[in-house]
Amino acid sequence: QVQLVESGGGSVQSGGSLRLSCAASRYRSSRYCVAWFRQPPGKEREGVAAIHSDGRTTAADSAAGRFTISQDKSKKTVYLQMDSLKPEDTAMYYCAAAGWGSAGCRLIRDIFPDWGPGTQVTVSS
Numbered sequence: 001q002v003q004l005v006e007s008g009g010g011s012v013q014s015g016g017s018l019r020l021s022c023a024a025s026r027y028r029s030s031r032y033c034v035a036w037f038r039q040p041p042g043k044e045r046e047g048v049a050a051i052h053s054d055g056r057t058t059a060a061d062s063a064a065g066r067f068t069i070s071q072d073k074s075k076k077t078v079y080l081q082m083d084s085l086k087p088e089d090t091a092m093y094y095c096a097a098a099g100w101g102s103a104g105c106r107l108i109r110d111i112f113p114d115w116g117p118g119t120q121v122t123v124s125s
Helices: none
Strands: 004-007 010-013 018-024 032-039 046-052 057-059 067-072 077-082 091-099 119-124
């Protein structure tokens, strides 16, 4: 069983920063993808960014230039550095993991079998 635990959420003002962490108990495979998704109130869950075990990253347009995904493989932890936060970034943020092949990660919710419980991010104007 893969367990994922997010941390680092909170409340910030517009323009502020937060760093989210996703700690994994293990991964299903030596090749994997870990992704961040978010679900704003009343909306669908959407992909934010993902990182492959080999370090390649994928980012949604909403995250490009403001959010940076990284990992510490020794700690089995993936980070999401979020800068220049906007009120529209307010959401529950989830990390998800999946065994993967050699292709780049894709931000498709249904292909990730393992999910954390989420951490709330609230950005006030």
